[in-house]
Amino acid sequence: MFTTSSLLIGAWAAAMIGLSKSAFPGTGLLAIPLLAEVFVGRGIAGAMLPMLLVADILAVRWYGKNARFDIVRPLLGPLALGYLLGTIFFVVVGSAARSLEISLGVIIAVLVLVQIYRMLRRAPPSKPQAMTIGFTGVMGGFTTFVANAAGPVLNTYFLALRLPKDEVIGTSAWFFFAVNASKIPIYLAIMTFAPGGAFFTMESLLYSAILSPIVVVAALIGRRLLTIISQRLFNGLVLLLSGIAALKLIAGG
DSSP, rough: OOOHHHHHHHHHHHHHHHHHHHTTTTGGGHHHHHHTOOOOOOHHHHHHHHHHHHHHHHHHHHHGOOOOOOHHHHGHHHHHHHHHHHHHHHHSSSSOOHHHHHHHHHHHHHHHHHHHHHTTOOOOOOOOHHHHHHHHHHHHHHHHHHHHHOOHHHHHHHTTTTOHHHHHHHHHHHHHHHHHHHHHHHHHHHHHSSOOOOOOOOOHHHHHHHHHHHHHHHHHHHHHHHSSSSSHHHHHHHHHHHHHHHHHHHHHH
């Protein structure tokens, strides 16, 4: 059913997803173009979601106690709006378009550059502002719904607040577990009532199940690495990986 090359591509994507949830936020976005070599349209998001949930459960178990719910709560309203826009997009367009990938890449690249500039200037931690909260929530909701690509948006926001690495991982763990779990009924409703293809098929679910052990192994490796790397290196890696993902989205292919 699956070729050797498709499984190797999926294994690399699964490793990126596992690492993204336990040590290096942003690497999960690198899984998107890999899975696009195996699935198309809505199927990319559908194949990725089960693996994300496996990694989310591990991350919540390991780091959930470090979550900053006071930072997440203000994002929920804008996040819901982003979900609504994502639903409309999938109903109207059917699947992610090239123009969307370019737009997401540019937005992420700008966020990364702004945060690098702030770090070089040794700017004080940002305080959550209504406009920033609104933008982050809407973009986070939209990008995670249509492309499972909200990591760089949320992570650059958390870095601007100068959250320690354990709080970045813990806050992201709970946030994305709740977000990803909530996608399941919405994806099912869209694929039932709106044309454009299926998110989930027996083939995609089997594919995700085969690759899930690799997600677990990568997450365990990442958990160990997080105890070793410094806060400064962690921040740099988050921005570097987010920047690479942005360039990949812009370049395509």
